[in-house]
Each structure stands twice: as structure tokens, then as C-alpha cells.
Amino acid sequence: MTTLRKKPFFGLTGGWLTFWITVACATDMSLFGYDQGVFSGVVITRDFLEVHDLVGPTKTNTLSTVTAIYDIGCFIGAIVAFTVGERLGRKKSIILGTLIMAVGTILQASSFSLAQMFVGRIVLGVGNGVNTATAPIWQTETSQLKWRGKLVVFEMMMNIAESPRWLLAHGREEEAIEVLSCLESKPANDPFIVTQCREINFSVRYERENAVRWRDLLRKRANTTKTLRRLVLGAGSQFMQQFGGINIMSYYLPTVLIKSVGLTEEMARLLSACNAVSYLFFSGIAVLLIERLGRRCLMMISxxxxxxxxxxxSILLCFSESSAEREKYASASVAFFFLYYGAFGIGMLGIPWLYPTEINSLPMRTKGAAVATAMDWITNFVIVEITPIGIQSLRWKFWLVWTATNAAFLPILYFFYPETANRSLEDMDAYYRSNPSLVVTKDPDAICRKRPQKYIDHEASVIEKTAAGLNYPSDGTVSHVEQLEAEADKE
Known part of the structure; x- marks a missing residue:
């Protein structure tokens, strides 16, 4: 009597398996955007302000902290993901984060005191910090190269497997091969699957043999994999996202429209809702452009x-304060608040979440993404904390600060950020093993949008030799992969 082996992942393979991973990640990331969207309206609601004793201009600082303390929770959650995420794996980390978020949501929804609201915001943030540090890695590591950018950006629009790279890094070869086989919808002994396992295993082994300890990152010692540089580039993308000014808008758009532009509360709410629709539209455009234009180009355009x-x-609000036609200039500025969301949505919305997962090596991917996410949340806290105070104190000059920060980021992106579009994660490891220049514009392969030919040729050569059954060096592969090679040779 033969026993039929149960198919993994409910029998899903290829595109359908990737689709359901994307649904899980997108749902997870939508909780992030939901808090921003809802709380921006809550902070101007009379009932909320009265129940929590936040009415009046003297309460501006406290209201800022109530809003921003969520980001401190997210920062803590990102650190939690960094410390335990690699041990738990991607799926279990997301389940943990979602459970913590559920507790925080209950605390907020039932709050009738400022103390409980503070606790609820922090707990909710911890769960979200775990999730936002994990979901982009899970999506990146399970996506085919041609879909990776689109799918991670799709997650940000929405603001069953384990990752095969995580499994191989933890010595679980059979499970990893099964996942790769299902994701690619190919047999386990297919030359492409065997080659993928070889490449991943080689990257894992090379990184471990050349790994740099945290305490050694700032020391002058040989670092053949450029760990610190990659860590800074990933965290830097999140820093630029936040100091580009997005969470002034995400948390305070109704407040901005009331205090800076002079609109009524009803009109501010209506325009904020209309803006959300246009924001979704522009973020959808990013899905179409992310692979075609690449990460560098979209970040610079954005x-x-x-x-x-x-x-x-800044100019229009300056004129609105000094001119007799205040209303005309202030109203004209509304269009540029909308356009700002469009500019942000096509690039800086999703890429800073994608980039750290692509630029960091496998052993540093969880740590690198967690550091980048922690950077996002701590800078997010600063922005959300200072915005009401800045608008109240500086008026139109407050917007000049963000004009200057965005201007400063453009040359940084141009000279120091390599392209990661249309590269496999192993391609990026190979690039940094070649000891590249800090200034990426010196190397055409580092900034081109298409996959460099040298990586295509290398992969084709390995697949061809594997398929031909030649004794190609395993570069760190383990016995199970070699068994699959032997099966491929027989066939």
C-alpha cells in the first residue's frame, strides 16, 4: 500500500504561490498605512481631543507625543525583529508582530485616558515594527527576479512558505529546495533549481567566512563584502524617505490644511480623502515603472x-501671509500638496523598504532590514513630534526645511547608490566581492537598469554545465544539493 505524500503549500506553485505570499505581505503592510490614515483624522476629532484632555494650543506638545510615540514602539519592534527575527524565521515573526498589533489595537479602541492611549500606541507600534522589518524581506527572498520590485512596491500600495534563502542559511536544505521548486514551478532536480541552490549556498558560505562582527564594523580592517557600506545605504534610503517630509502629510494633512492653508475642518477632511485616492493611483504607477526605470532613477525622480x-x-504660503489675496495663494498651494503625494508615491514610498533587502547580503539581510526599519521609525518619531510645533512656530518657513533636505538628497542618490533592479540577490553579493568604488557612477554596470551581461553569462554557464552533468565546483553546496545534481545527470 503506497502512501501519497501531501503536497506542500496546499499544492500551490509558481505564480499562485507567489501571489498568496504577496497577499499575506500586502495585508501585513496595509496595517501600517491604516494607522497613519486613521490617526491623521482622529487628531482633529473633537470627541477624541476632549476625552483625552487635548483641547487647546497649550496641548500641542502633548498631542504631538501621542501621535509620535507610536513610532517609538515601531523602533522597538524593529530591534525585536533584529534580535529574534533570524531565529524565528519570516513567517513566525509576522505572526508574532500581528498578534502584538491586535493587543495594541484593543487598548487604543477602548481608551478613555491619556495613559492608556500612550500604552496602546506603543504596543501597536512594537507589533508594526516587527512586521515592517520582516515582510519586505520575505517578499524579496521568495520573488522571482522579474517580479521582485513590483511585488514589494505593491505591498506598500496596500500599506505559506518560508524563505528559501533563510532555510539554506540555517542548514535546512531539503525544505529550501522544496520551496524553490514550488516558487519556480520546476522539478527539484531541474538544473535551474540546482544552480540557485549553489549560488545561495556559495553566498552564505562566503559571507560567513568573511563576516564582520558588529563591534568591528567601524574598525579599519579588511571587509571584502562591504558590510558597513551596504548597511548604511539601506538605512540611508529610509532616512531620506522620512526627511523627505512624507509623515508631515501622512499624520497631519488635515491639520496642515486647517492651520497652514486656512481651510475648514470639513473641507480639510474631504480633500484628505480625495488625496488618498490620488495617492493610491500614483503608487500604482510605481508598480509599472519599478523594473523599467530602476531603483536609482525612480528615487531621484521622486x-x-x-x-x-x-x-x-513655501513660496505660495509666504505670499499668502504677506499678500492681501491670502486665500488665492493658500488655495493654490493645495494642488502642490496633492502633487507631493504623487511624487512620493512613484518612488520613495516603496523603494526604501525594498532597497535594504536587496543591497544587504544574506547573513546581514535580517539585520540590515531591521536597522533600516529602525532608522525609519526613529526618524519618523522626530518628524511627527516636531511637525505641529514647527507649523505653529515657523509658519511658511517650516516648508523651506523640507525643500532643503530633498535638494541635499539628490546628489547622494546619484553618486553613491548602485542599481539593484534586474539583479538577483546573489548578483549583488558578487558585485560587492569585486571591491567596487564608493562612487558608483564610475562603473556603468553598477548603474545600468538592465541586468549586467556578466551575471547573465555566469548563470547560463552554470546551468549549462549542471544540465550537462559536468563536475562543476559546488562552491559550498551540501550533500542534498549534490544528490539532486546526480539525479539531474541521470536524466
């Missing part, structure tokens, strides 16, 4: 658009 919008907003 940042220039943000710079331009803040410059025009």
Missing part, C-alpha cells in the same frame, strides 16, 4: 518632485 513641491508650497 525626490526631485518632492523638492519642487515643497519649494512652490
Amino acid at each position: 525626490t526631485f518632485g518632492q523638492f519642487f513641491c515643497f519649494l512652490v508650497i
Whole structure:
């Protein structure tokens, strides 16, 4: 009597398996955006302000902290993901984060005191910090190269497996091969699957043999994999996202429209809702452009658009304060608040979440993504904390600050950020093993949008030799992979 082996992942393979991973990650990331969208309306609601004793201009600082303390929780959650995420794996980390978020949500929804609201915001943030540090890695590591950017950006629009790279890094070869086989919808002994296992195993082994301890990152010692540089580039993308000014808008758009532009509360709420629709539209455009234009180009286009919008907003609000036609100039600025969201949505919305997962090596991917996420949340806290105070104290000059930061980011992106589009994660490891220059514009392969030919040729050569059954060096592969090679040779 033969026993039929149960198919993994409910029998899903290829595109359908990737689709359901994307649904899980997108749902997870939508909780992040939901808090921002809802709380921006809550902070101007009379009932909320009265129940929590936050009415009046003297309560501005406290209201800022109530809003921003969520980001401290997210920062803590990102650190939790860094410390335990690699041990738990991607799926279990997300389940843990979601459970913590559920507790925080209950605390907030039932709050009738400022103390409980603070606790609820922090707990909710911890769960979200775990999730936002984990979901982009899970999506990146399970996506085919041609879909990776689109799918991670799709997650940000929405603001069953384990990762095969995580499994191989933890010595679970059979499970990893099964996952790769299902994701690619190919047999386990297919030359492409065997080659993928070889490449991943080689990257894992090379990184471990050349790994740099945290305490050694700042020391002058040989670092053949450029761990610190990659860590800084990933965290830097999140820093630029936040100091590009997005969470002034995400948390306070109704407040901005009331205090800076002079609109009524009803009109501010209506325009904020309309803006959310246009924001979704522009973030959808990013899905179409992310692979075609690449990460570098979209980040630069996005940042220039943000710079331009803040410059025009500063000028118009300056005139609105000094001119007799205050209403005309203030109303004109509304269009550029909308355009700002469009500029942000096509690039800086999703890429800073994607980039750290692509630029960091496998052993540093969880740590690198967690550091980048922690950077996002701590800078997020600073922005959300200072915004109401800045608007109240500086008025139109507040917007000049963000004009300047976006202008400063443009040369940084141009000179120091390599392209990661249309590269496998192993391609990026190979690039950094070649000891590249800090200034990426010196190397055409580092900034081109298409996959460099040298990586295509290498992969084709390995697959061809594997398929031909030649004794190609395993570069760190383990016995189970070699068994699959033997099966491929027989066939």
C-alpha cells in the first residue's frame, strides 16, 4: 500500500504561490498605512481631543507625543525583529508582530485616558515594527527576479512558505529546495533549481567566512563584502524617505490644511480623502515603472518632485501671509500638496523598504532590514513630534526645511547608490566581492537598469554545465544539493 505524500503549500506553485505570499505581505503592510490614515483624522476629532484632555494650543506638545510615540514602539519592534527575527524565521515573526498589533489595537479602541492611549500606541507600534522589518524581506527572498520590485512596491500600495534563502542559511536544505521548486514551478532536480541552490549556498558560505562582527564594523580592517557600506545605504534610503517630509502629510494633512492653508475642518477632511485616492493611483504607477526605470532613477525622480513641491508650497504660503489675496495663494498651494503625494508615491514610498533587502547580503539581510526599519521609525518619531510645533512656530518657513533636505538628497542618490533592479540577490553579493568604488557612477554596470551581461553569462554557464552533468565546483553546496545534481545527470 503506497502512501501519497501531501503536497506542500496546499499544492500551490509558481505564480499562485507567489501571489498568496504577496497577499499575506500586502495585508501585513496595509496595517501600517491604516494607522497613519486613521490617526491623521482622529487628531482633529473633537470627541477624541476632549476625552483625552487635548483641547487647546497649550496641548500641542502633548498631542504631538501621542501621535509620535507610536513610532517609538515601531523602533522597538524593529530591534525585536533584529534580535529574534533570524531565529524565528519570516513567517513566525509576522505572526508574532500581528498578534502584538491586535493587543495594541484593543487598548487604543477602548481608551478613555491619556495613559492608556500612550500604552496602546506603543504596543501597536512594537507589533508594526516587527512586521515592517520582516515582510519586505520575505517578499524579496521568495520573488522571482522579474517580479521582485513590483511585488514589494505593491505591498506598500496596500500599506505559506518560508524563505528559501533563510532555510539554506540555517542548514535546512531539503525544505529550501522544496520551496524553490514550488516558487519556480520546476522539478527539484531541474538544473535551474540546482544552480540557485549553489549560488545561495556559495553566498552564505562566503559571507560567513568573511563576516564582520558588529563591534568591528567601524574598525579599519579588511571587509571584502562591504558590510558597513551596504548597511548604511539601506538605512540611508529610509532616512531620506522620512526627511523627505512624507509623515508631515501622512499624520497631519488635515491639520496642515486647517492651520497652514486656512481651510475648514470639513473641507480639510474631504480633500484628505480625495488625496488618498490620488495617492493610491500614483503608487500604482510605481508598480509599472519599478523594473523599467530602476531603483536609482525612480528615487531621484521622486525626490526631485518632492523638492519642487515643497519649494512652490513655501513660496505660495509666504505670499499668502504677506499678500492681501491670502486665500488665492493658500488655495493654490493645495494642488502642490496633492502633487507631493504623487511624487512620493512613484518612488520613495516603496523603494526604501525594498532597497535594504536587496543591497544587504544574506547573513546581514535580517539585520540590515531591521536597522533600516529602525532608522525609519526613529526618524519618523522626530518628524511627527516636531511637525505641529514647527507649523505653529515657523509658519511658511517650516516648508523651506523640507525643500532643503530633498535638494541635499539628490546628489547622494546619484553618486553613491548602485542599481539593484534586474539583479538577483546573489548578483549583488558578487558585485560587492569585486571591491567596487564608493562612487558608483564610475562603473556603468553598477548603474545600468538592465541586468549586467556578466551575471547573465555566469548563470547560463552554470546551468549549462549542471544540465550537462559536468563536475562543476559546488562552491559550498551540501550533500542534498549534490544528490539532486546526480539525479539531474541521470536524466
